[in-house]
Amino acid sequence: MGCMECPMCIGGDWVSTPDRQTIELPYDGTPVATVYRASAKEVNNAVAAAVAAAPVMREMSRDERAAILRRAYEKMLATREELAMAVSNECGKPIREARAEVDRAAQTILFSAEEAHRLQGEVVPMDASPGGKGRWGMTVREPLGVIAAITPFNFPLNLSTHKIGPAIAAGNAIVHKPASATPLSALLMARIFSECGLPPGALNVVTGPGGLVGDTLVMHPDVAMVTFTGSVDVGVRIRNLAGMKRVTLELGGNAALILEEDADLDAAVPRSVVGAYAHSGQVCISIQRIFVHQKIRDEFVSRFVEATRKLRIGHPHDPETDISSLITVGEAERVESWIEEARQAGAVVLTGGLRKRATIEPTILSEAPAGVRACCREVFGPVVVVNSYDTLDRAIERVNDSDYGLQAGIYTRDMEKAFRAARLIRTGGVHINEVPTYRVDQMPYGGVKLSGMGREGPRYAVEEMTELKLTTWKA
Ligand code: NAP
Numbered sequence: 001m002g003c004m005e006c007p008m009c010i011g012g013d014w015v016s017t018p019d020r021q022t023i024e025l026p027y028d029g030t031p032v033a034t035v036y037r038a039s040a041k042e043v044n045n046a047v048a049a050a051v052a053a054a055p056v057m058r059e060m061s062r063d064e065r066a067a068i069l070r071r072a073y074e075k076m077l078a079t080r081e082e083l084a085m086a087v088s089n090e091c092g093k094p095i096r097e098a099r100a101e102v103d104r105a106a107q108t109i110l111f112s113a114e115e116a117h118r119l120q121g122e123v124v125p126m127d128a129s130p131g132g133k134g135r136w137g138m139t140v141r142e143p144l145g146v147i148a149a150i151t152p153f154n155f156p157l158n159l160s161t162h163k164i165g166p167a168i169a170a171g172n173a174i175v176h177k178p179a180s181a182t183p184l185s186a187l188l189m190a191r192i193f194s195e196c197g198l199p200p201g202a203l204n205v206v207t208g209p210g211g212l213v214g215d216t217l218v219m220h221p222d223v224a225m226v227t228f229t230g231s232v233d234v235g236v237r238i239r240n241l242a243g244m245k246r247v248t249l250e251l252g253g254n255a256a257l258i259l260e261e262d263a264d265l266d267a268a269v270p271r272s273v274v275g276a277y278a279h280s281g282q283v284c285i286s287i288q289r290i291f292v293h294q295k296i297r298d299e300f301v302s303r304f305v306e307a308t309r310k311l312r313i314g315h316p317h318d319p320e321t322d323i324s325s326l327i328t329v330g331e332a333e334r335v336e337s338w339i340e341e342a343r344q345a346g347a348v349v350l351t352g353g354l355r356k357r358a359t360i361e362p363t364i365l366s367e368a369p370a371g372v373r374a375c376c377r378e379v380f381g382p383v384v385v386v387n388s389y390d391t392l393d394r395a396i397e398r399v400n401d402s403d404y405g406l407q408a409g410i411y412t413r414d415m416e417k418a419f420r421a422a423r424l425i426r427t428g429g430v431h432i433n434e435v436p437t438y439r440v441d442q443m444p445y446g447g448v449k450l451s452g453m454g455r456e457g458p459r460y461a462v463e464e465m466t467e468l469k470l471t472t473w474k475a
Pocket residue numbers: 150151152153154155159177178179180181208209210211212213214215218229230231232234235237238249250251252253283284378380406446447451452
């Protein structure tokens with residue numbers, strides 16, 4: 001494979017700097033591309049380009065914005081293999097999952113095109129109040145101006161489109177900073193949008209270290225909003241630095257699944273394997289904690305272990321591969337040390353637990369104490385802790401005993417129990433008869449507690465990315 005040169009995109013120009021960075025395939029360190037690290041100068045130029053493009057975006061009709069997004073959707077499908085290979089190369093994702101990510105990302109852009117058409121205000125019944133007689137009121141949603149989008153490594157393409165698509169639909173200009181490890185698909189999206197008629201400067205992609213590029217963007221006076229997906233630590237820092245800017249934060253989790261005694265295990269076992277081990281658990285809603293009713297504990301565990309052992313570990317480009325590497329050797333070492341900590345605290349390793357370079361075997365721990373990091377922090381690796389319980393309320397309590405709250409799942413055939421769980425679990429979303437890892441891209445998505453604030457999904461993101469403006473008149 002050749003090692004491509006990938007300059008960043010500022011104001012419609014392709015820009016390189018003297019500071020080069022090699023992007024490597026995480027699985028084995030093979031170099032796949034060269035990118036360039038921005039200094040504050042390139043970040044400021046990108047914001048200036050976005051400031052210049054913002055009025056052009058604002059004046060564009062909804063239909064013109066939707067048309068650009070629809071063309072980008074078509075182009076993404078036409079370049080599916082190139083995008084999938086970029087995703088697989090930059091984050092080490094098995095190619096089957098990378099292709100699925102491209103399909104989802106294209107859908108996200110298509111949903112955004114639809115939202116460009118739908119974005120509307122309302123007529124306000126001013127005369128419902130005694131002081132409003134003879135008056136009319138209406139609201140419109142106006143673009144914010146320049147939006148800084150900062151994205152993580154694990155879904156480098158789809159999580160970028162969740163920011164770029166709605167921002168364009170709502171008539172904003174964007175400066176996008178992808179994760180340093182995974183800038184390739186973001187740069188391809190800049191090319192796609194420029195070929196699809198997006199005005200120069202409306203989408204700028206700046207590559208470089210989070211500390212410098214991120215801080216410069218977050219503190220820049222011309223940036224109106226920061227939309228961030230990533231870790232809790234960086235999210236809190238952004239919140240603290242952003243001042244009066246609007247901020248949405250999509251952060252981490254340690255998602256839980258409840259399996260009631262009447263759960264359909266034929267459905268739950270295969271879904272649990274997908275929910276726990278897709279992209280080696282590097283998914284913010286990856287199943288990390290399973291609470292299984294004590295009456296079905298042994299049957300579930302034996303079926304879950306058997307299904308997990310069938311997963312194939314290998315090179316990400318091999319279409320047969322289910323499990324490939326984590327993003328870095330350092331991350332794999334961290335996950336390995338958390339497994340060891342749980343083991344020393346009394347957890348039993350039912351399967352997996354071993355590391356080879358950056359790859360960790362799919363791992364199931366049993367009965368780990370709640371205080372170990374594999375339970376109470378975000379593992380972000382292929383590790384699941386299974387614990388048994390006796391009553392549903394006790395299971396719900398343990399699900400809620402977490403600093404995070406992104407999504408949860410419950411399998412039961414009993415409607416009353418299902419809705420009790422849905423009502424009492426404190427997360428942004430609860431799935432009944434589905435794993436917490438379930439997401440389709442039009443649904444509202446986001447967390448409570450340390451998992452963040454604000455919602456994504458194009459219909460919800462366009463609201464976050466616009467200002468509601470009221471106009472009244474007296475007849
Ligand atoms: P991360 O380390 O927080 O990085 C995310 C992004 O923030 C990267 O682009 C990073 O740039 C940038 N960044 C670093 N320091 C910054 C700063 N001071 N100011 C502004 N930006 C800065 O997260 P990650 O390791 O890439 O991703 C994994 C995390 O994302 C997990 O916690 C996961 O749960 C979370 N996540 C959440 C969701 C969700 O929707 N809730 C979805 C996916 C992932 P560099 O790469 O250059 O450091």
